[in-house]
Amino acid sequence: MEFRIFSKALYSTWILYRPERMLIDAGEGVSTILGNSVFAIKDVFLTHGHVDHISGLWGLVNTRNNAMGDREKTLRIHYPLDNRRIESLLRFVVDMNPSLRYEMEITPLKPGQEVFLRQAGSFCRSIIPFRVKHTPSEISYGYHIMEERRKLKEEYTALSQRELSELAKEKGRDSITDRYKKKLVTISGDSYALPVEEINDSETVLHECTFLNAEDRRNQNHAAFDEIMKSVTMARGIKRLILYHISSRYSSQISRWKKRAQDKLDNLGIDVLLVHPERYFEI
Template identity: 50%
Template sequence: MNIIAYSKALYTTWIYYSPERILFDSGESVSTLLNNKIYAIKHIFLTHGHVDHISGLWSLINTRNNAMGDREKTLNIYYPKGNKGIKEYLEFIKKMNSDLKFKLGIFPLEEGEKIILREKSPKKYIVPFRVTHTYSEKSFGYHIFEVRKKLKREFQEFEQSKLAELAKKYGGDYISENFEKKILTVSGDTYLLKKEDIKDTEILFHECTFLKKEDRKYKNHAVLEDVLELVKDTNVKKLILYHISGRYGRRPEKYLEEYVNNLNMEIYLVKPEKIFRL
């Protein structure tokens, strides 16, 4: 299991991605539901400053400082640079926890800035990208990239034995080159993402606040029909719809039924009030 998520539009949203020990957003209930896994978190990436995405941060920091676990591990928090609300909230949290036992790193991020998650092979890094949510503040989505190797174009037709011979003679870099594979994309709260944002990503978390088009009043959230149209021909392997409004009841999957046959990817829903695991 690599992912644990919990999300209900307007109430709370957080996604824990365990391979890199990253928490995306930190809505209420994160400490209660993740329990002792909160000690495993190394990085928290915030998409924007709405309360349903940050309200659990105070309790997470407080719990990690006082509960039974490794209280000395550094925790780094990243947020869109210029967001005054988040900045003040983090200052308040620090003030309220003046005897923090761990180092709390706080980093405002620019769009496109690269944060290295892992130096040794396979190298991984995360990059924030701008999304369309509110006019009053900057909102980010995030991509995780993994650096992988592929055969150079001129060697792609060669037989395995010949490739092995060349690699032995001139070294592996002679026949192969690096490329950057998008392994995870988290949309944050946003109007529909762009095709180029999601192309070739392995796992896409796309917000899907509204399951019926007529329920959306403003252009600040996504609608099911549009997201399913967007992901066509993008090579996305797994689509996870989250930030779903609670108004659609306990079986939001019923709104999906008319579309799924046309899509060749795995689709999952993070149902409001249910812990999602993958």
């Protein structure tokens, strides 16, 4: 399993990305649904300070303190620098848990500030926050989960497999390859439709889609289906699109909208999934 998600606009949103034991946002009910899996979480990355994205944080911190589980691991919490709502919630959570039995690290992040996640064998993963447009008063981020990979240097691309392995033996693999960073996952946070540059070459895009029908939107704070489809069809290299943060007014129309998205994106080879606002989602 890669993702465990609950997301219903206005009520609660949280996204668990299991390969990195990471939680993006911590809406209400997160620890109730995750149960003992809260002990596996290493990092929490908050997108912004609206209540539907942070109200489960106190419960999460507290459950890890009191339930039966491993308290050896540090819990790292990251949030957009200068976000006052989150800072005041964090002060409260720390205040209410004066004798925490595990380490908790709280780090404000600037846009573009890369956070190391994990090195395993030949790959190295990190996460990079970026600014998104949401409500004007709220400092809001999306996040890119990155993986450092290697590719053959341009001057060696014409060589045969045999020549390459001989060259690698002679010079070492590092000297015939260049490192580059690949976007594995992009998470929009609450945002307008992300610009094409932001989602280009990202394998999996998780995009908020509060409004399936743009005509239902009163304020320009959230993304609507058609705008996301426009960005996604113009972008390159996307393999999977997961729409989340859908308003519950569309609960009975999810399969219809999923089909509509598939009709637009199937010929581009993009899989589409919609997170039903009334159901817990796993993939």
